[in-house]
Amino acid sequence: MDADRSIQSTENMPEATIPTLNSRQNMRCRTCKSITQHELVFIHTASFTDEEEYDPQLSHDQPNYWEDRTYRLWICMGCQDAHMEIAIQEHGPQPEQDPVFSTFYPPYEPGQKQARRFSYLHENLIEIYREAVLCYNTGARISCAACLRALLEGILIDQGVIINEERKKDDLFNKIEKLRTMKIIPTSTATLLHSFRFMGNQALHFKLESMPPHEVELSYAIEAMEQFIYHIYEAQKDLQKKLEILAKFRPDDMDKLPPNVKS
Numbered sequence: 001m002d003a004d005r006s007i008q009s010t011e012n013m014p015e016a017t018i019p020t021l022n023s024r025q026n027m028r029c030r031t032c033k034s035i036t037q038h039e040l041v042f043i044h045t046a047s048f049t050d051e052e053e054y055d056p057q058l059s060h061d062q063p064n065y066w067e068d069r070t071y072r073l074w075i076c077m078g079c080q081d082a083h084m085e086i087a088i089q090e091h092g093p094q095p096e097q098d099p100v101f102s103t104f105y106p107p108y109e110p111g112q113k114q115a116r117r118f119s120y121l122h123e124n125l126i127e128i129y130r131e132a133v134l135c136y137n138t139g140a141r142i143s144c145a146a147c148l149r150a151l152l153e154g155i156l157i158d159q160g161v162i163i164n165e166e167r168k169k170d171d172l173f174n175k176i177e178k179l180r181t182m183k184i185i186p187t188s189t190a191t192l193l194h195s196f197r198f199m200g201n202q203a204l205h206f207k208l209e210s211m212p213p214h215e216v217e218l219s220y221a222i223e224a225m226e227q228f229i230y231h232i233y234e235a236q237k238d239l240q241k242k243l244e245i246l247a248k249f250r251p252d253d254m255d256k257l258p259p260n261v262k263s
């Protein structure tokens with residue numbers, strides 16, 4: 001419980017800024033790592049005293065120290081993931097100095113990646129993607145690169161990309177190019193994928209002097225793959241789903257719309 005108090009302090013938070021149920025605040029999401037609107041959907045409060053030194057049955061005095069805890073459940077309006085905030089107000093002999101500390105779970109770890117959720121990607125490809133993120137988080141850089149490459153090849157197979165021109169080799173470079181010329185991915189995404197050394201054809205040939213990819217390169221590669229997956233699998237389906245909901249929309253249905261359609 002005391003691991004992560006310094007992450008965000010709302011010290012001496014004025015009464016007017018204490019969030020109320022269903023209010024929204026901009027904050028950095030622990031999952032999608034973006035600053036997004038978060039809606040407060042649940043509040044639970046509890047008080048704790050220094051019980052060893054204070055017994056309300058025996059004393060009318062206040063304890064020397066006690067704390068009020070407010071548990072808040074925030075939902076990210078971007079990725080819909082939930083995060084718990086525990087706001088602790090410590091009370092002591094000088095009330096004007098009572099500080100408020102907020103701690104979030106899971107904690108925000110800039111160096112750690114959290115696997116995104118993909119609804120329309122094949123489950124075997126989701127497994128490879130998650131393993132790539134797991135390898136990245138544990139510092140297994142060669143395995144992470146291997147997973148990313150396997151993921152890219154898996155997506156190309158899933159998309160039915162076949163190189164049938166006689167003059168062209170059936171290799172990753174040409175497959176990505178094919179995807180670009182089929183207008184399945186924009187040129188900028190294709191360029192980005194080509195730019196990762198370990199995605200290239202040379203990566204197939206082991207060399208003793210080869211170094212594992214740098215952590216920063218892998219971080220960008222994971223983000224590029226996430227964009228790639230979102231562009232191919234998720235974006236169109238998301239749009240289609242929203243259009244279907246809106247096609248059936250009647251003004252009386254406003255309350256029934258999912259939050260990501262309302263916003």
Ligand SMILES: [Zn+2]
Nearest residue numbers: 029032076079
């Ligand atoms: Zn989010």
